[in-house]
Amino acid sequence: MREVVSETGSTNADLLARLAGDFPPPEGFWLMAERQTAGRGRLAREWESIQGNLHCSTPVHLKPSDAVASTLAFVAGLAVFDTVERSLLPRTSVMLKWPNDVLVREAKIAGVLLERQGNHVCVGIGINVSYSPEILGRKTTHIGYENGKFANGPESVLDLLEDRFAARLAAWRQQPLSHTLLEWAVRSHRYDDQLRVTDPTGERLSGNYRGIDHTGALRIAPQGSAERVLHAGDVMLGWRESEED
Known part of the structure; x- marks a missing residue:
């Protein structure tokens, strides 16, 4: 219909x-x-x-x-x-x-x-x-x-x-x-792809893609820190250290 x-x-x-x-x-x-x-x-x-x-x-x-x-x-x-x-x-x-x-x-x-x-x-x-x-x-x-x-x-x-x-x-x-x-x-990001994510509060996080969890949340590994799980955010593909604030 x-x-x-x-x-x-x-x-x-x-x-x-x-x-x-x-x-x-x-x-x-x-x-x-x-x-x-x-x-x-x-x-x-x-x-x-x-x-x-x-x-x-x-x-x-x-x-x-x-x-x-x-x-x-x-x-x-x-x-x-x-x-x-x-x-x-x-x-x-x-x-x-x-x-x-x-x-x-x-x-x-x-x-x-x-x-x-x-x-x-x-x-x-x-x-x-x-x-x-x-x-x-x-x-x-x-x-x-x-x-x-x-x-x-x-x-x-x-x-x-x-x-x-x-x-x-x-x-x-x-x-x-x-x-x-x-x-x-299997149709999405490759493991270890570089991503930049801005969460709903405006916080920006750059790291490597580690897949999604059992709820569909994004798993990301920032350089030098523990893996994070994000339930909402805006993703940009790729990042360079020179772009970091």
Whole structure:
């Protein structure tokens, strides 16, 4: 089930309002906007929502048997990874960046934003299909640039995404959480990759990637100190000692 609007502020905001009502949309419903005027990403960042890219949201209704809701970020990340990979040329380098981005050769091509309303989670997804939004200090790319033969639009990409999200959500529910986390981990950072993480308080930490724990938290080993476990933060790939404060 899909609803497409030509323009709105934010598909996440619209879907959250519906989830707060008496008749929340069922799982499998997707709200897509051709353009957003108030798109947003993690940590309250604005997200440029250009017509020709995919901006959409879908609900997940939490069940008592479900894993912790925050791990839906890994479900969504895997579904987006699958979608992007299938839209690009074979052997294109695609990776997941903790906790919620998809990169192509270190340039962001997609992102995920989870927001909760009671026992409902709104999963917002943005995929750069035809244009690369400008993000200060970060590289971006889009499917059309990476695959010059790609002639499909956002709705065709959503066709793929709907199928892959349903499959990844079913696996999250039917198999141990470790299965989803492993599937995510093998598509993400390499052990010992250099990362810089800014946590929600603004503290900045640089170190080497040590994987994720059983909850999906990031494990990082700063130089000269004990390994840290971070449950939230903003990751930049690579760092140099000369950049340290």
